[in-house]
Amino acid sequence: MCKPNSYAVLVCVMLFAFNHSFAQELYVFTEPASNMPAHSLSVKQTVKSLYNKTDARNENRYTTELMFGLNKNTMVHTTVSLSDMYSSNLHFESAKVYAKYRFLSNDAVHSHFRMSAFAEASYSRNDPVFDEISLDGDQPGIQAGIIATQLLHKLAISSTISWTENMQGIRWEKSFPQIVPYEAVNYSLSAGYLLFPKTYRDYNQPNLNVYVELLGQRTTGLNKYFIDIAPAVQLILNSTAKINLGYRYQLSSNMNRMSDKSWLISFEWLFLNALK
Amino acid sequence: MKKIFFIIAACMALNSQAQITKATIQASGLTCAMCSKAVYTALSAVPFVEKVKANIEESTYDLTFKPGSNVDFDVLGKAVVNAGFSVSMLKVNTHFHATKLQNDVHITLDNQPFHFINVTPQTVDGERTVTLVDKNFVSVKDYKKYGKLTSMKCYESGVMDGKRIYHVTM
Numbered sequence: 001m002c003k004p005n006s007y008a009v010l011v012c013v014m015l016f017a018f019n020h021s022f023a024q025e026l027y028v029f030t031e032p033a034s035n036m037p038a039h040s041l042s043v044k045q046t047v048k049s050l051y052n053k054t055d056a057r058n059e060n061r062y063t064t065e066l067m068f069g070l071n072k073n074t075m076v077h078t079t080v081s082l083s084d085m086y087s088s089n090l091h092f093e094s095a096k097v098y099a100k101y102r103f104l105s106n107d108a109v110h111s112h113f114r115m116s117a118f119a120e121a122s123y124s125r126n127d128p129v130f131d132e133i134s135l136d137g138d139q140p141g142i143q144a145g146i147i148a149t150q151l152l153h154k155l156a157i158s159s160t161i162s163w164t165e166n167m168q169g170i171r172w173e174k175s176f177p178q179i180v181p182y183e184a185v186n187y188s189l190s191a192g193y194l195l196f197p198k199t200y201r202d203y204n205q206p207n208l209n210v211y212v213e214l215l216g217q218r219t220t221g222l223n224k225y226f227i228d229i230a231p232a233v234q235l236i237l238n239s240t241a242k243i244n245l246g247y248r249y250q251l252s253s254n255m256n257r258m259s260d261k262s263w264l265i266s267f268e269w270l271f272l273n274a275l276k
Numbered sequence: 277m278k279k280i281f282f283i284i285a286a287c288m289a290l291n292s293q294a295q296i297t298k299a300t301i302q303a304s305g306l307t308c309a310m311c312s313k314a315v316y317t318a319l320s321a322v323p324f325v326e327k328v329k330a331n332i333e334e335s336t337y338d339l340t341f342k343p344g345s346n347v348d349f350d351v352l353g354k355a356v357v358n359a360g361f362s363v364s365m366l367k368v369n370t371h372f373h374a375t376k377l378q379n380d381v382h383i384t385l386d387n388q389p390f391h392f393i394n395v396t397p398q399t400v401d402g403e404r405t406v407t408l409v410d411k412n413f414v415s416v417k418d419y420k421k422y423g424k425l426t427s428m429k430c431y432e433s434g435v436m437d438g439k440r441i442y443h444v445t446m
Contacts, residue, residue: 026310037314038358072358107305107362108415109335114305151307194308200332203313239313270310272317 027190028232028244028264029213032158033114033149035102036069041274043067048136050262052085054129059085059258061093061137068275073102081137085258086126094137096122100147110153118162119144126168128180131224131255132217133166138258141167145186160188164217181219189214207236215248226253232264242268295371296347296386302336303356304364304415311361318355324348336365347386349442353412364415366408368444372400380428382441389441394425406444410434 026032036042046063061083068076077098084090098120106113121142122135135141145162166182190213197205211234216227232246243266250260303315312332319337320328324345329338341347353363370385378397382389393409408414409422411434422443423431430436431443 026308035360037318037360040314072360105305105362107364109302109304109364110307112305151305153307156307200309200312203309203316203330203332205309207309236308236310239309272314273321 026209026234026236026242027158027192027213028211028234028246028266029215029230029248030158030160030188030190031100031116031118031147032156032190033102033104033116033147034112035073035100035116036067036075036270037272038069038072039273039275040069041067041271042069042268043271044266044268046264046266048083048262048264050085050259052258054258059083060090061085062090063137070275075100079136083137085137086129093126094122094124094140096120096135096137110151112149112151114149116147117144118147124168128166128168128170130258131181131219131222132226132257133164133181133184133219135164139166139168141165143186156192158188158190160186162186178222181222181224183221184217184219187216187218203239207234207239209234209236211246224253224255226255226257227251240270242266242270244268296368297341297343297371298369299339299341299347299352300336300365300367301339301352301356301363302334302365303359303361304335305361306335311359314359315356315361318359319352322351322355324351349408349410349413350440357412363413366413367405368408369403370406371403375400377446380426382430382436389436389439391426391428391430391441391443392445393422393431393443394445404446406446408442409445410443 044065044067048061050059052059061081063079063081065077065079070076079096079098081094082090083093098118100116100118102114102116104115120135122140124137124140126138133139133141135143141164143162143164145160147158147160149156149158164184164186166180170176171182190211192209192211194207194209196208211232213230214227215230218225228248228250230246230248232244235243244264246264248262248264306312309332312330312335316328316330316337319325319339324342324347325339326342327340349366352366356363375383376399377392377395379392379395382391409418411419430441434440
């Protein structure tokens with residue numbers, strides 16, 4: 001039975017508790033409405049680890065992502081993943097392309113409100129097993145949505161809503177009964193907070209940020225849902241490289257999922273003017 | 277005789293020599309150092325900028341221009357915008373040489389037409405700071421405020437007779 005209200009209150013309390021600080025909005029599990037600088041390139045390597053209860057073993061997904069800042073409003077990502085989550089050995093699993101267009105930006109000193117639209121399409125070789133729809137390697141599909149991010153002097157909040165279509169071949173096999181959902185609404189609410197440094201002196205100071213993200217999905221047809229919470233920490237070095245560590249766990253769900261918790265570690269490098 | 281002096285004075289006022297050596301630009305829409313560094317890198321790459329000194333806390337960048345170069349404020353603004361942010365302020369250090377300042381008159385400084393708004397009519401000599409009030413160099417609220425202080429159409433478009441006019445105050 002879903003109890004979103006108490007968790008929303010928990011998040012709101014946490015957001016107010018972070019009231020007296022600067023905030024970051026470089027989220028670990030979601031994308032903000034902001035864009036990369038024009039003509040920049042970012043490379044990200046992610047490892048997702050979990051215990052797959054169906055396979056009764058620890059499994060990993062390795063994702064390599066390239067992000068291109070085409071102009072001030074548009075960015076494109078390409079991603080490939082390798083995993084052993086749906087196979088006995090680690091192998092190539094999926095490829096994905098993602099595009100984001102920032103269509104609104106209201107800036108003031110140390111604050112902004114931005115909105116972006118995004119779309120993505122993925123290919124995945126995996127068989128349908130679980131209820132959760134995810135284009136991060138699990139299924140082939142398409143997704144489109146809107147992101148809104150508010151950076152306040154002391155707080156950054158971001159929210160995403162999107163529609164996802166699972167395009168696995170079994171969907172078109174009319175002779176089979178439906179065993180997994182094919183369509184879902186995804187939603188998220190994220191907050192970020194800068195722990196260190198207390199005062200900025202130069203670009204070489206390491207930055208330590210903490211995040212908490214609420215990630216939810218509700219499928220149509222077969223009525224399934226989950227709501228997860230994902231706290232994370234992020235270290236930024238030389239104002240160039242990021243190290244992220246996150247732990248995502250289920251708050252409530254009626255889905256058959258690979259796991260109700262997972263770890264995520266990622267490394268990201270930003271190369272300014274690399275595409276000039 | 278009076279007419280001749282008037283014409284000479286008007287010509288002096290309209291074609292004064294000045295030198296733009298430094299400026300301070302403030303970027304809005306950001307807090308973090310990584311974002312600030314993107315703006316810093318973009319400003320440093322501008323050809324006529326010699327040096328950039330960033331104040332991450334204030335989100336300001338002190339710019340020193342290469343001597344004798346043509347300073348284009350739109351290029352500075354574009355650098356900030358392409359980095360992903362907006363300009364909230366641009367203050368420019370200008371050397372005036374007995375320049376007569378009036379409102380709503382196009383005065384050429386360093387071969388660039390300037391349109392002064394909301395200034396006390398005066399003759400200016402020496403180093404002074406002027407603030408750009410053009411669209412995309414101030415907040416929306418300030419843009420509307422300065423729009424009410426001038427009746428000339430060039431404030432909205434930033435252009436007159438095909439030439440870029442910079443609107444400033446002091």
